[in-house]
Amino acid sequence: MDLLDLLLRYRRVRSRRRVSSEPIAVQDTLRKPERIAVLLGGDPRLPPLVLPSLRLIRERHPGVKLLLVGGPENVPVFRRDGIADKALAISPKRGTARIGEIRRTGRAIAEHDPRILLLLDAPPDPTLLAVALESGAPIRLGFGRGDHAPFLNFEVAPPEGETYLAQSLLKMVGAVTGCFLGFLDDRVRWKVPEADARRAERLIHFWQPRSDRLLVAIEPGAEEPGREPDMEKYVAIARLLSRAYGARVLIVSSPEERHRAEELERRLDFLEPYRAQTDDLAQAVAFLSRSDLVVSSNTPLFHYSVAVGIPTVGLFPEKTDPRFLPPAGAPAVIIPLHKEITEEGFLRAVETLAGDGVDAEP
Secondary structure (H helix, E strand, C coil): CCHHHHHHHHHHHHHCCCCCCCCCCHHHHHHCCCEEEEECCCCCCHHHHHHHHHHHHHHHCCCCEEEEEECCCCHHHHHHHCCCCEEEECCCCCCCHHHHHHHHHHHHHHHHCCCEEEECCCCCCHHHHHHHHHHCCCEEEEECCCCCCCCCCEEECCCCCCCCHHHHHHHHHHHHHCCCCCCCCCCCCCCCCHHHHHHHHHHHHHHCCCCCCCEEEEECCCCECCECCCHHHHHHHHHHHHHHHCCEEEECCCHHHHHHHHHHHHHCHHHCCEECCCCCHHHHHHHHHCCCEEEECCHHHHHHHHHHCCCEEEEECCCCCHHHCCCCCCCEEEEECCCCCCHHHHHHHHHHHHCCCCCCCC
16 A cells, blocks of 8 residues: 555545535636645755746736745745745655655645645655645646546646646646746746845956856766766866867856865866855856856756756756756757767857757767
8 A cells, every 4th residue: 555545545534524625616716816835846956947837826916825835955945035925844754754744734734725736746746646635725736637636636737748847837837827938938937136146246256357258157066876976077078168269167066066166176277267155056056147158967056057048058867857858949958978078069069059959969
């Protein structure tokens, strides 16, 4: 018996002692929702993919009370942005402790009394499906093809041909808002706070005076279990961009990977790079936003860079989940990280970003 079966059995016993809920006018609720709850998981790539959908909800329903429930790593990002009226963290639990956490989170959502609950995840995580049901929200909407009842009572088929999760979520939310936008539309896209952007720019210009030379941010990514970090590849890329374009090099990393940034700085001493001082993820994103080109193998920072609209080269394994591959038209290209990268192929990908498309063959 899996988690969802166990929860349903528990609810069947309990439901005999509860009064059934009243019918709800779905059309009227969707037209002018008063309170909405949003569920998302703990994947650190999710915030820049989810935020455009939340901005669209805010734009179409300015007075709505918005509750966000997500993984512990993601909730602080939304709290900092201020997009939600309240943000709650759902803690990852194992074994039977998951049931207790599901019930606790469900009760917290029920206190918000949302008329609509949106599960912004694909495919839906079983824990989040269970939380959705436990919340008692009258309209529980998420991706599916009729296979998530009774946890979701309104299921939207994943869009055909649009695999990037940010765009798929906007199409789902379009069913609630009646408005359909692209994730890079200026009305909903990710924006770096003005204060963060100014601070990053001041530090960059303190390192070197204002210059028309290309500023390339290189992010060496996280260490992979069982695999030695290929620092020489990043050194070769920095040397190539410096030689081909006279580029200045900015080294950016998340705070957790600062030691890798320091190692890359040491190896690139001959280029006199600037290592961005980042104490949190928001500062790293602010530095990326000041760059002309980003080279990254850190998946959260890659998606933040794409969301901001900076031309970005992603270095990732060849088999990447299609939900996390930006579509044609986004300023991004992905090159297989663990294959040989020729200088000609890399420069061709960069030149492609300077044009209209992103489908360069490395």
